[in-house]
Structures are given as C-alpha cells and as structure tokens.
Amino acid sequence: MSPRAKALLIDITRCIGCGACSAACKTANDLPHEVEPQLTADTWTVVLERGGERWVRDLCRHCLQPSCVSVCPVGALVKREDGAVVYNKDICLGCRYCMIGCPFRIPKFEWHSAAPRIRKCILCAPRLEKGLPTACAEACPTEATVFGDRDTLVAIARARLDADPERYHPQVYGLTEAGGTSVLFLSPLPFEELDFDTTVASFPLPDLTWRLLLHVPNVVMLGAGFLGASYWLYRRREQVALEEEGETSGSAPRTGGDHD
Amino acid sequence: MIERVRSLLTPWRVLLAVLLVTAAVIVTFRFAFGLGSVTNLSDETPWGIWVGFDILAGIGLAAGGFIMAAAVYVFGLERYRPLLRMSILTALIGYLLFITGLILEIGRPWNIWRCIVDHNFHSPLFEIAWCVMLYTTVLLLEFSQVVLERFGWHRLEALLHKILVPLVIVGVLLSTLHQSTLGTLFTIVPHKLHPLWYSPILPVHFFISCLAAGLAMICFEGFLSWRFLKHPPRLDLLPNLARVMALILVIYFVFRIEDLALRHALPHAFAIGLPAFLFWLENLLFVVVPVVIVFRTARRMTTRSLFAASFCAVIGFIMHRFNVAVTGMQLIHETGYFPTWQELVISMSLIALGFIAAGLAVWFFPIASAGGGDASAGRNGAYRLPWRPRAASEPAEPGTGGSR
Numbered sequence: 001m002s003p004r005a006k007a008l009l010i011d012i013t014r015c016i017g018c019g020a021c022s023a024a025c026k027t028a029n030d031l032p033h034e035v036e037p038q039l040t041a042d043t044w045t046v047v048l049e050r051g052g053e054r055w056v057r058d059l060c061r062h063c064l065q066p067s068c069v070s071v072c073p074v075g076a077l078v079k080r081e082d083g084a085v086v087y088n089k090d091i092c093l094g095c096r097y098c099m100i101g102c103p104f105r106i107p108k109f110e111w112h113s114a115a116p117r118i119r120k121c122i123l124c125a126p127r128l129e130k131g132l133p134t135a136c137a138e139a140c141p142t143e144a145t146v147f148g149d150r151d152t153l154v155a156i157a158r159a160r161l162d163a164d165p166e167r168y169h170p171q172v173y174g175l176t177e178a179g180g181t182s183v184l185f186l187s188p189l190p191f192e193e194l195d196f197d198t199t200v201a202s203f204p205l206p207d208l209t210w211r212l213l214l215h216v217p218n219v220v221m222l223g224a225g226f227l228g229a230s231y232w233l234y235r236r237r238e239q240v241a242l243e244e245e246g247e248t249s250g251s252a253p254r255t256g257g258d259h260d
Numbered sequence: 261m262i263e264r265v266r267s268l269l270t271p272w273r274v275l276l277a278v279l280l281v282t283a284a285v286i287v288t289f290r291f292a293f294g295l296g297s298v299t300n301l302s303d304e305t306p307w308g309i310w311v312g313f314d315i316l317a318g319i320g321l322a323a324g325g326f327i328m329a330a331a332v333y334v335f336g337l338e339r340y341r342p343l344l345r346m347s348i349l350t351a352l353i354g355y356l357l358f359i360t361g362l363i364l365e366i367g368r369p370w371n372i373w374r375c376i377v378d379h380n381f382h383s384p385l386f387e388i389a390w391c392v393m394l395y396t397t398v399l400l401l402e403f404s405q406v407v408l409e410r411f412g413w414h415r416l417e418a419l420l421h422k423i424l425v426p427l428v429i430v431g432v433l434l435s436t437l438h439q440s441t442l443g444t445l446f447t448i449v450p451h452k453l454h455p456l457w458y459s460p461i462l463p464v465h466f467f468i469s470c471l472a473a474g475l476a477m478i479c480f481e482g483f484l485s486w487r488f489l490k491h492p493p494r495l496d497l498l499p500n501l502a503r504v505m506a507l508i509l510v511i512y513f514v515f516r517i518e519d520l521a522l523r524h525a526l527p528h529a530f531a532i533g534l535p536a537f538l539f540w541l542e543n544l545l546f547v548v549v550p551v552v553i554v555f556r557t558a559r560r561m562t563t564r565s566l567f568a569a570s571f572c573a574v575i576g577f578i579m580h581r582f583n584v585a586v587t588g589m590q591l592i593h594e595t596g597y598f599p600t601w602q603e604l605v606i607s608m609s610l611i612a613l614g615f616i617a618a619g620l621a622v623w624f625f626p627i628a629s630a631g632g633g634d635a636s637a638g639r640n641g642a643y644r645l646p647w648r649p650r651a652a653s654e655p656a657e658p659g660t661g662g663s664r
C-alpha cells in the first residue's frame with residue numbers, strides 16, 4: 001500500500017441517516033436521477049437503514065488489492081497511488097467480469113445503453129488530485145464519514161474501539177476483509193446483523209487466480225515436452241516397424257509419417 | 261418456378277427461417293437499446309445463459325477438435341483419422357459461434373481488439389482471450405487443409421503439411437490452457453459460488469471434464485450425421501471413444517468427490533435441498549448414466565447405447581458449466597434470474613447456425629471422405645441444397661485422406 005493511500009472511515013454509531021453523503025456524491029460526480037434505494041449505475045453510494053435505526057453506507061471499498069482490477073482483461077480498472085480504483089470506458093469490453101469478481105458486488109452496469117459503461121464510486125479521484133477530500137466526507141454533518149490517510153484512519157478506529165468498548169463491536173470491517181480495503185467501518189453491532197458480508201475471505205482474493213495463472217508457463221513447458229516426446233516415440237515406432245518390414249521383404253526402408 | 265419454391269419450403273426450413281429472423285430482430289434490439297432490453301441480466305446477475313451455455317459449455321464441447329488432432333498427429337493413433345476432419349470442423353464451427361456469441365454478450369464489442377494491446381496478465385479472461393484468438397487461428401489452418409484439397413491447391417497443401425504437427429501441438433497447448441482457465445475465472449469468488457461447485461482448483465475440474473465432453477460430442481456428432489446426413493456411424497471407432505470417455509468420467513468423479521471431501525464440502529451433497537438435487541442431477545447425467553451404459557454394453561455397443569451415453573454426458577456437462585456460472589451463484593445470492601425468451605432464441609439460433617454451417621461444410625468439402633468412408637456421402641447425401649456452386653460438381657479425388 002502506498003503511503004499516500006487515502007481512505008474513508010465510516011462510524012455507524014455516528015450516522016444519522018441524513019443522506020447528505022449520497023446527495024453530495026450525485027453533485028460531485030454529475031450523476032443523474034434522485035438517489036436510488038440501492039447502488040445502481042447512477043447511484044454510487046447509498047445510506048440504508050439496517051438492523052433498526054442503524055444507518056449503513058454502501059459504496060466501493062477501494063480494496064487494497066482489488067479483485068475488479070485483477071480480473072479486468074484489458075486493465076480498464078486501475079488502482080491508483082492515492083487509493084482510488086478508477087475506470088476507463090475507452091478500453092472496457094463490457095465483459096462484466098469485474099461485477100462477478102468484486103467480493104462486495106459493487107460495480108454496476110448500464111443495462112439499457114447501447115454504449116454501456118461500468119459505473120461505481122471512484123473515491124472522487126478528480127477531487128483527490130486537487131487535494132480535496134471526497135465529497136461525501138466533506139458533506140457529512142456528524143463526521144460519521146471521515147477522510148484521511150488509511151494508516152491514520154486505522155489508528156483513529158482502533159483508538160475509538162479502545163476508548164469506548166461499550167459503544168462498539170470490537171472489529172474494524174475493512175481492515176483485513178479481501179486483504180484490506182480503503183473504506184473502514186465501525187459498528188455498534190456485529191457486522192452480519194447489519195447485512196455486511198462477513199464471509200469475505202481475509203486475504204487478497206486475486207491471489208487465488210494468480211496462484212493458478214502462475215502455472216501457465218509450467219503447463220506450456222511440460223505439455224510441449226510431453227507432446228513432443230509422444231510424437232517422437234510415434235515416429236520412432238513407425239520407423240522401426242518399417243525397417244523391420246524392409247529387412248524381411250528386402251525393400252529399402254522409407255520414412256513413414258502423416259501424409260494426409 | 262413456384263413449384264420449385266414450394267419444394268424448398270419444408271416445415272423445418274420454415275421454422276429455421278423464422279428462428280433466424282427473430283434472432284436478427286433481437287440482435288438489432290440488443291445493439292440499439294442495450295443488453296437489458298432483451299435479457300434478464302441485471303446488476304445482480306451479470307452473467308446468464310449466454311455465458312453459461314454459449315460460452316462455457318460451447319467451448320468445452322468443442323474440445324473434440326484438439327483431442328482428435330492430438331490422437332492422430334501426435335500419438336499416432338492412425339485408426340481414428342476418419343473422425344479427425346469432422347472433429348476439427350465442429351471445433352472450428354464451435355469457436356466461430358462462440359466468438360459470435362461473445363460479440364453479442366459483451367457490452368462494448370467494438371473494444372474487443374483491445375485485448376491485443378492492453379494486457380493484464382493477472383486476468384484469467386485475458387489469457388482466455390489470447391488462447392481463443394490463437395486457437396481459432398490454429399483451427400482455421402488445420403481446417404484449411406480440407407479447403408486446399410478441395411480446390412486442388414497442392415503446393416500450399418504441401419506447405420501446410422510441413423507445419424502441421426507443430427501446429428497441432430500448439431493447438432493442444434492452447435486448448436489445455438484456456439479450457440482449464442475457464443475454470444480459473446471463478447476461483448476468485450470463493451464466497452459467491454456454492455461450495456458444491458467452487459474449488460480453488462476449478463481449472464483441473466474444467467480440464468478433465470472438457471476431455472470427456474469433447475469425446476462425448478464426437479460420439480454424439482456421429483449420431484447427428486447419421487440422422488441428418490445418412491452417414492453410417494463408425495461403430496468400429498466410436499465405441500472406443502465412449503470407453504475412454506467413461507474412464508475419464510470415472511476419474512473426474514473420484515477427483516470431484518475427493519476435492520469436496522478435502523474441503524469439507526461433501527455434507528452439502530447429502531443435505532436435502534436444491535443444491536444437492538442439482539449436484540446429483542448433474543452428476544447422474546454427466547457421469548453415472550453414461551458410465552453405466554458404457555460398461556453394461558462394453559462388448560457390443562450399439563448405436564443406441566452409444567448415443568444415449570454421449571447425449572447424457574453432453575447434457576450433464578452443459579449443466580455443470582451452467583451450475584458454475586449461474587446457478588451456483590444464485591444458490592448463494594438468490595436473484596431470481598431466468599433467461600428471457602430472447603436469450604433462449606439467441607442460444608438456439610447459434611446452435612441452428614452451427615448445424616447449417618456443418619451441413620454446408622460437409623456438403624461442400626471432402627470431410628466425410630477422409631479415411632475412406634463413403635466419399636460420395638457428402639455430395640449425394642440427404643442434405644441437398646437448392647443451389648450448387650460450380651466447383652462442387654467436380655468429383656473429389658478418391659482415396660484422399662486416410663494414409664492406411
């Protein structure tokens with residue numbers, strides 16, 4: 001992780017569900033329509049009521065080792081130094097493997113467009129370039145969403161857990177999920193009660209495919225060796241057979257082979 | 261004239277025409293208004309029947325091409341040469357259809373060439389894209405042998421023969437890679453795919469099963485060309501393939517169960533419910549029934565048992581791929597996806613196009629003649645076309661192909 005990596009800390013105990021973040025996101029990213037009740041191509045973050053009177057934000061987690069970036073065949077999704085995972089429609093194939101691959105089911109697709117794009121939160125990448133925080137963090141009236149360096153935010157999260165163990169479930173969601181994400185959550189309840197997916201593995205998921213792809217050179221070399229040897233054996237057998245035939249019948253040996 | 265037109269309008273042809281015209285309309289809608297206008301795909305279910313069936317199952321079933329090429333050219337199993345051309349032809353048609361399906365399936369097909377310049381070596385899909393590109397080229401070259409022979413371009417033919425064996429070896433390597441990597445695609449979603457189908461070594465499952473599926477498909481094609489082209493099935497060769505298929509299926513099944521057991525997922529297979537039902541139905545069709553049929557009729561395999569076994573295996577195999585790509589994900593996160601009739605029509609049209617292409621190719625090129633079957637079957641068979649290219653009236657050289 002780059003030391004410059006930015007992140008968000010979302011403290012569910014502080015969220016009042018006002019929706020200022022999702023509204024600010026719409027403006028900052030020029031997204032049409034009202035805020036919809038779930039993530040869509042035009043709604044990149046939502047605040048949902050879960051577990052009764054608890055408000056939970058949903059958005060791209062900007063994983064430290066993002067599955068979406070790893071699976072994209074052309075590199076249309078990129079993890080930047082500043083932590084943002086951004087998208088380039090000009091090279092995207094629209095294969096939607098990123099949607100399958102994302103452990104948090106974040107990327108959305110423009111299903112009713114003739115030139116569809118993948119859409120998701122981009123951590124306000126253009127704002128980060130100007131040294132600004134994300135629009136959602138800036139808009140939050142209660143500091144339920146704060147923006148900062150990931151290391152700092154992890155320290156803040158830990159400090160809050162230590163200072164007030166009564167108030168929090170003792171876990172920072174996003175610290176290890178999918179190998180660590182740039183969006184960290186603190187919750188008053190166990191995370192599964194707020195519909196967080198707690199089955200997400202705690203290591204970087206791209207390791208799973210990379211481990212297998214590393215075998216490609218081995219397969220090629222072993223395969224080529226095996227096939228080459230088999231072919232040589234086959235030719236050799238044929239040659240021997242012909243020579244024997246030649247000896248018995250007295251005719252000159254000729255080379256066999258495929259003449260189809 | 262009217263008589264002639266009427267004689268062409270058999271019910272099957274009319275049905276086929278209606279199907280293809282409908283498909284053309286659907287394709288128009290798809291490109292004008294997006295995938296959402298003709299499919300039930302959604303943010304919840306980004307991949308549906310087109311990926312599960314047309315792409316995953318389609319590529320697996322086309323494995324026969326590389327299996328037979330390896331058998332004849334690399335391992336020297338000359339006996340099987342008569343099946344070679346048909347297998348390569350169907351593999352080629354399969355891959356071309358797959359590419360057609362892919363262009364409909366992906367959202368931004370005009371960027372498809374980007375794979376060539378924008379590389380992401382971490383992506384299994386990138387590897388598949390390259391392998392499919394290269395392997396389709398290999399298949400075209402392998403098949404071009406038949407074309408060159410047909411038009412009597414012997415110089416080029418001789419040139420092709422020089423590189424044929426290396427070409428076949430490259431084809432086998434490419435196939436091994438992408439057939440297995442299709443499984444790798446899903447290894448990145450351990451918690452999104454049901455444990456009865458997820459495995460960190462899915463590529464091994466995919467590779468072993470594609471070998472069986474490729475062989476099953478060759479046997480099944482034997483049946484199809486007997487039904488539609490009146491070529492007598494090669495009962496001297498196909499039963500052996502079915503036996504090898506059964507052997508591979510047994511290995512596959514043992515491997516699959518062992519893999520489940522090692523990952524402590526086996527109890528899922530015995531918990532009453534939809535996942536276990538799908539699992540056993542799939543394996544019943546793909547493994548149990550074909551293996552039982554093949555072993556019970558080991559000595560005297562009839563046309564019927566041969567084709568029953570291979571047909572079951574083909575269906576079971578399609579089910580496996582579909583369960584991995586679609587159903588297995590639904591079992592974890594129910595989204596209520598069911599294909600629209602448009603999705604089904606497109607899939608059916610691709611199959612229909614495959615039949616038409618195969619029919620035309622068999623009729624036009626010396627495919628059935630390889631290995632001294634009945635050389636004339638292609639041209640005088642039941643599959644008659646209303647028109648006839650001029651070159652086709654020349655007799656084919658007798659005894660082409662088979663080198664025994």
Ligand code: SF4
Binds near residue numbers: 059060067068069105
């Ligand atoms: S949450 Fe999903 S979309 Fe966002 S960076 Fe991680 S893998 Fe990519």
Ligand code: SF4
Binds near residue numbers: 071072075077093
């Ligand atoms: S849909 Fe686009 S961004 Fe997503 S994996 Fe495919 S090419 Fe990459």
